[in-house]
Amino acid sequence: MKKNKPFSLFIRINGAVLSVIVIFILIAGMTTILSLKMSSESVGEVLETSDLNKLYLYFFGSENKYYIQNRKDIKDIPLTKVGFQIATNIKISDIRTFFERELPGFAEFNTKIEIAGQGTDLTTLPIESAPPMDVLLKEREIAQNQLNENNSNENNSTPPPSQTTNGKKVVFIYHTHSWESYLPLLKNVTNPNEAVSSNNRVNVVGVGDYLVKDLAAKGIGSDNSTINATQELHKRGWDANSAYQYSRSVVKEALADNSDLKFMVDIHRDSSRKNITSTTLNNKRYARLVFVVGQANPNYKQNLELAKKLHDALEKKYPGLSRGVVSKDRSEGNGVYNQDLSPRAILLEVGGVDNNIQELHNAIDAFADVFSEYYWQMKNAKAF
Structure with missing residues (x-):
């Protein structure tokens, strides 16, 4: 019997959506039990770093390799990892996110060093004070x-510009x-x-x-x-x-x-x-x-x-x-x-x-x- 590719693609996409829903339900339970909270920043960061075009090509490429035959950058989408990060604000690859809510002042290390000048690291970041x-x-x-x-x-003697x-x-x-x-x-x-x-x-x-x-x-x-x-x-x-x-x-x-x-x-x-x-x-x-x-x-x-x-x-x-x-x-x-x-x-x-x-x-x-x-x-x- 010949395989119905559009129907198979439909099943795959809906299966992926269902998986995400299940993951969110599980994480919602965790956030309730562990008092974790979702922030707009974490959602924004995940969405900003996610390429929706790649996601689209990923699903179609799973049925027709023609769409991704020259796209080495199309890889499996880590749906569980993305869902977990959005719901908990925790990045598995960044240990700082495990401690920032538990250790006073640890959120200071959320500062991202875009360019490190001489001697600049996590221990020499600028400190913002707010006196009473x-x-x-x-x-x-x-x-x-x-x-x-x-x-x-x-x-004060300077030549005119x-x-x-x-x-x-x-x-x-x-x-x-x-x-x-x-x-x-x-x-x-x-x-x-x-x-x-x-x-x-x-x-x-x-x-x-x-x-x-x-x-x-x-x-x-x-x-x-x-x-x-x-x-x-x-x-x-x-x-x-x-x-x-x-x-x-x-x-x-x-x-x-x-x-x-x-x-x-x-x-x-x-x-x-x-x-x-x-x-x-x-x-x-x-x-x-x-x-x-x-x-x-x-x-x-x-x-x-x-x-x-x-x-x-x-x-x-x-x-x-x-x-x-x-x-x-x-x-x-x-x-x-x-x-x-x-x-x-x-x-x-x-x-x-x-x-x-x-x-x-x-x-x-x-x-x-x-x-x-x-x-x-x-x-x-x-x-x-």
């Missing part, structure tokens, strides 16, 4: 001598955690958890001000938000964990007010210590940089590509200055970082709690150098 509001509101005296000493070393944005501000610099400061710039403060200040001369807002000057020297107009995030959060009765919710409104307003904006840079300060966040190049001390990209937004790939290109450019001119590029999902950190609002957005960690102002300025000089080269290259190529 009473710590943020406390006034701290600044180390004026550090600022005075740096001012005397500044050289060969090309400019003609008064247009094309870069928006802002600070979700505007309170993040540096111990050397605060008088009599030694606890790294208290390296916070609302004084824009000694926190990351001041770093943004310096970047504005550097970019202007390269012909690139930019705008730096000087909003005190601590006060705005306190005014709303929010804590530091709501900082990205507030900064999102700041970015959206900036984009609405200025159609010329092409790049978004959110400047932060890492909580890691000096041995991780500092380096010496040609007898000059630098605060090291880290690029952070949010995985949970539709612009993830474009923003990741931007961060990688800036890292590579830094490696060529200032080897070892960049600690690399990392990405985070919602299980550790915000996961979006307002980067869904622009395909050219980055979060830049500038130094750590122990870096002094000269190291910070040297780092920003280097970043502005490579960023401006990238900007004009893209601009002249009509990439935006």
